Amino acid sequence: xxxxxxxxxxxxxxxVAIVGAGVSGLxxxxxxxxxxxxxxxxxxxxxxxxxxGGRLLSVAPPGLPQARVxxxxxxxxxxxxxxxxxxxxxxxxxxxxxxxEPENVAYLRGRHLRSADLxxxxxxxxxxxxxxxxxxxxxxxxxxxxxYLSQVLHRDHVDLKTVDWDAVAREGRLDGxxxxxxxxxxxxxxxxxxxxxQFAEDTSGYDSIFFTWNAADGFPWNIGDYGAxxxxxxxxxxxxxxxxxxxxxxxxxxxxxxxxxxxxxxDAATLPDGSIGVRLVVEHAGQLQTVLARKAVLAMPRRAIxxxxxxxxxxxxxxxxxxxxxxSVTPIPLFxxxxxxxxxxWETLGxxxxxxxxxxxxxxxxxxPVGESNGPGVIxxxxxxxxxxxxxxxxxxxxxxxxxxxxxxAQEWAQHPAPAxxxxxxxxxxxxxxxxxxxxxxxxxxxxxRDWGDDPFGGGANFWPVGVDSQxxxxxxVQPRPGLPVYVCGEAYSHAQGWVEGxxxxxxxxxxxxxxxxxxxxxxxxxxxx
Numbered sequence: 042x043x044x045x046x047x048x049x050x051x052x053x054x055x056x057v058a059i060v061g062a063g064v065s066g067l068x069x070x071x072x073x074x075x076x077x078x079x080x081x082x083x084x085x086x087x088x089x090x091x092x093x094g095g096r097l098l099s100v101a102p103p104g105l106p107q108a109r110v111x112x113x114x115x116x117x118x119x120x121x122x123x124x125x126x127x128x129x130x131x132x133x134x135x136x137x138x139x140x141x142e143p144e145n146v147a148y149l150r151g152r153h154l155r156s157a158d159l160x161x162x163x164x165x166x167x168x169x170x171x172x173x174x175x176x177x178x179x180x181x182x183x184x185x186x187x188x189y190l191s192q193v194l195h196r197d198h199v200d201l202k203t204v205d206w207d208a209v210a211r212e213g214r215l216d217g218x219x220x221x222x223x224x225x226x227x228x229x230x231x232x233x234x235x236x237x238x239q240f241a242e243d244t245s246g247y248d249s250i251f252f253t254w255n256a257a258d259g260f261p262w263n264i265g266d267y268g269a270x271x272x273x274x275x276x277x278x279x280x281x282x283x284x285x286x287x288x289x290x291x292x293x294x295x296x297x298x299x300x301x302x303x304x305x306x307x308d309a310a311t312l313p314d315g316s317i318g319v320r321l322v323v324e325h326a327g328q329l330q331t332v333l334a335r336k337a338v339l340a341m342p343r344r345a346i347x348x349x350x351x352x353x354x355x356x357x358x359x360x361x362x363x364x365x366x367x368x369s370v371t372p373i374p375l376f377x378x379x380x381x382x383x384x385x386x387w388e389t390l391g392x393x394x395x396x397x398x399x400x401x402x403x404x405x406x407x408x409x410p411v412g413e414s415n416g417p418g419v420i421x422x423x424x425x426x427x428x429x430x431x432x433x434x435x436x437x438x439x440x441x442x443x444x445x446x447x448x449x450x451a452q453e454w455a456q457h458p459a460p461a462x463x464x465x466x467x468x469x470x471x472x473x474x475x476x477x478x479x480x481x482x483x484x485x486x487x488x489x490x491r492d493w494g495d496d497p498f499g500g501g502a503n504f505w506p507v508g509v510d511s512q513x514x515x516x517x518x519v520q521p522r523p524g525l526p527v528y529v530c531g532e533a534y535s536h537a538q539g540w541v542e543g544x545x546x547x548x549x550x551x552x553x554x555x556x557x558x559x560x561x562x563x564x565x566x567x568x569x570x571x
Contacts, residue, residue: 056083058087059340060341063097063544066095073552075294076552078556086298087304088299089302089304094281094284095113098491105417108412110409111275116138118265133283134277136410138274141156144391145395145397146392147398148399183264207512210257221508222255226252255506301325343499371505372494373426375500376425380420380467382418382483384417401473403470439463443461457490463490464488520551
C-alpha cells in the first residue's frame with residue numbers, strides 16, 4: 042500500500058482506536074462493544090480535552106445551580122428518531138423546548154412587534170406583495186420551495202411532505218442547471234420577492250442557513266428543521282448529559298477514554314500479524330507515542346481533520362481524492378453568549394420562555410428555563426454567519442467580564458469567560474430590542490461565552506455548499522480511502538448537519554455498511570453493562 046509505515050510491534054494493538062469523545066465517537070465504541078463482532082475487543086477513545094461531549098456543552102450558571110445552559114447544541118426534533126430512541130434507551134428525562142411563543146419579541150426595522158404579529162401582513166414592516174401572501178399561512182421557505190419544485194418537477198401542485206428530495210438532488214434541473222450547482226439564496230430570491238426573502242431571513246434569527254447551502258440540500262434541511270410543524274425537545278439535565286451517559290455505558294462495556302491525548306497523525310501501518318492497520322501518533326503531557334489499531338475512527342469535523350499532519354497514506358499530498366472529500370463541507374462559525382440577571386426583567390413584558398428575534402447584530406436570544414421561582418434568570422444569545430465579524434471586533438483585546446463576588450461560578454462556567462465589551466454591547470441591544478430603558482439593577486451579574494469557530498472545531502456546524510454532490514460525498518467519506526481501515530463519522534458529512542441526529546446517522550452507516558453490524562435494537566436493555 043502506498044505510504045504505509047512499519048512499526049516494531051512493541052505497542053499492543055487496539056481493535057478500534059477512536060479519535061474524539063463526542064457523541065459519534067462514544068456511540069460507535071459502545072455499539073461495537075455490545076455487538077457479537079466486537080464483544081471483548083480493545084477499544085480506546087482518544088480525546089484532546091478533559092471532557093466528553095464535543096459541541097455539546099451544558100454549564101450551570103453561578104447562583105442557578107439547578108439550571109443547565111447550553112453553550113453548544115441545545116435541542117432535537119421529535120422526528121429525529123435516532124436521537125429520540127437513544128435518549129429513551131439511556132433513560133434521560135426530556136421536556137418541550139419552546140421557541141416562538143406569541144408574546145415574545147420581534148424587533149425588526151426599528152419596530153417593536155410580538156411574535157404573534159408576524160402572522161399578519163399589515164403589521165410587519167415589510168412590503169409583502171399580494172402574490173406572496175400565502176407564505177403567512179404555510180411559511181415563506183415552504184412557499185419558495187413549492188414554487189421551485191413546481192419548476193424542477195414540472196408539476197402544478199407539489200406536496201412537500203411526499204417529495205423525494207434525494208431524486209431532486211440527483212436529477213433536478215432549474216433552467217437546465219443541476220440544482221446542487223445553484224445557491225439556495227439565489228433560488229429563494231427567484232421564487233419570491235426580495236422583501237419576502239428579507240423577512241424570512243430576519244425572522245429566522247440566523248444568517249448562514251440561507252447563504253451557505255446549495256439548493257438541493259438547503260431546502261429540505263430548512264423545511265425539515267425549521268418548518269411550521271416542527272416540535273423541539275431538550276434534555277432536562279442538559280444536552281451534555283447524553284454524551285456523559287454514553288461515556289458511562291461505553292466504559293461499562295469495556296471501553297476506555299484517554300483524556301488529554303491529542304492525535305497528531307494518522308497513517309497506514311503493517312501490524313505484527315502482517316495485516317494492514319493504522320498507526321496513530323498521539324501527544325500526551327508533551328510526549329509523543331505510537332498507537333497501533335486494526336481500525337481507526339475519526340469522529341471529527343472538517344477542521345479537526347485538517348489539523349492532523351497532512352501526510353501519509355490518508356492525508357498525504359498524493360491523496361487528492363481524500364482532500365476533496367474533506368473540503369466538501371463549509372464550516373459554519375457560531376457563538377453562544379449567556380447572560381445572568383438578578384431580575385428576569387423580560388417578565389415585565391409578559392415573556393417567560395422561548396425565542397425572540399431581531400435584525401440587530403444580536404439576531405436572536407432565548408429566555409432560558411431555570412425553574413419556577415422569581416429569582417435570577419438567564420438569556421442565551423445565539424449568533425452565526427454574517428454578523429460574527431461585528432462581534433469579533435469586540436472580542437479582540439477585551440478583558441473578561443467580571444462575575445460578581447459572592448457568586449463563585451461552577452468550574453465549567455468559569456472555563457468560558459465572556460469578553461466584557463461584548464457583554465456590554467449585547468446587553469445594550471437586548472434593552473433596545475425589548476424597548477426598555479436600562480436600569481443599574483438590570484446589568485448582568487455573570488456571563489459565559491463559547492465561540493465554536495475556534496480550533497479544533499472550526500464551526501458549530503458544517504453545511505453542503507454549491508457544487509457538492511452530498512449523496513456521493515456522504516457515502517464515500519465514511520471510508521475515505523478504500524482498503525485503508527480509517528473511517529469518518531460525525532454531523533459534518535451527514536444529511537442532518539448541525540444536529541446530533543447527523544452524528545448518529547453517519548456512525549450507523551459506518552457500523553452497518555462498513556463493519557457489517559446489524560441495526561440497533563431500540564428496545565434493548567442496558568442492564569448487561571452496554
